[in-house]
Amino acid sequence: MGRTSDARERILTAGADLFGRRSYASIGVAEICAAAGVPKGSFYYFFPSKQALALEVVDRHWEWQRGEWMRILTSVAPVVDRLRDLFVATAQMQSDALKGTGAVVGCLFGNLALELSTQDDPVRARLQEIFEEQIDIVEATLREAEAAGDLHVADARESAKAIVAQIEGLVLFAKLYNDPAQLESLWRSSMMLLGLQDEAVA
């Protein structure tokens, strides 16, 4: 049994690595098995399809990323500082990927959203939920900042969506130029989106 569950983990690790770096359509089950060092029969013992593996990879990645977001956004720092910490962590994650793999990998959810949205409904439905959750988390932080008198926005939901969209757009640039420095302006852009003046964020 130890051996069996090890194979499942290795398939998940190989899938996360490949889906993170390459186009979903370009990756076959045979390649995932080769990377994981497991026979093809093992794959189908654990996962009915590549899509089923993708769903679990997406869920695990979000579980990890949500944990990071919640840790940063519920810290004891002033609320606006927590938002800045989130953006610094986002840029850092892309820098780390560049050091580890030689490439800015971008956002797994954004990558899959653009590749699969016209064709792959179960993964797409899950990605919709994840982006809703991301916007929920940022919205809750903005409402906390409003309650503390640190900012005022006309529509916290819309502002949160604009911030998540800004993250995705700048992560796209970071990936396209293979340059995490593209994310350096995320903080200033987000402060503009929230109507905060420079002196409030210095």
Added chain:
Amino acid sequence: MGRTSDARERILTAGADLFGRRSYASIGVAEICAAAGVPKGSFYYFFPSKQALALEVVDRHWEWQRGEWMRILTSVAPVVDRLRDLFVATAQMQSDALKGTGAVVGCLFGNLALELSTQDDPVRARLQEIFEEQIDIVEATLREAEAAGDLHVADARESAKAIVAQIEGLVLFAKLYNDPAQLESLWRSSMMLLGLQDEAVA
């Protein structure tokens, strides 16, 4: 010769349609030829590879889109109104795609950027140039608005990049939710990014 150039056009039209709707990796030369109604030999007479076709599809799409952007952003309307017109046109393009194909197709450049950035260098290099040009065009508009006294931004280049990133992020949501209404907030978000008050944009 009329027949020959017709085949080339049909391959380009089929490529634009398929690359616009589906993952690049999932599309083969055989499928493009079937959609275009040409034999495979014709394809390789005109294009050395799928990548060469993709480069020409990207160039043509940008030629068209740049024409639209320039037409809107150099009109006689007040500068800030031209920016709003650009965002209305962006949302309209996604609505038209939804009516025509049943799907919000998103941004061809953004789709290819996320899919190919870790693997396909010639297309990626071209996409880098196109996004630079998009930012150039918006930056020139912002500088014109500044000269007219309509707005003041700390860094016109950075603001232009933030606006293009916001477009890409919201187009991603429009595609993910198959809902062009996701783009309705683009105007308000961009005005926030430019530090414009509500009364200035009413």
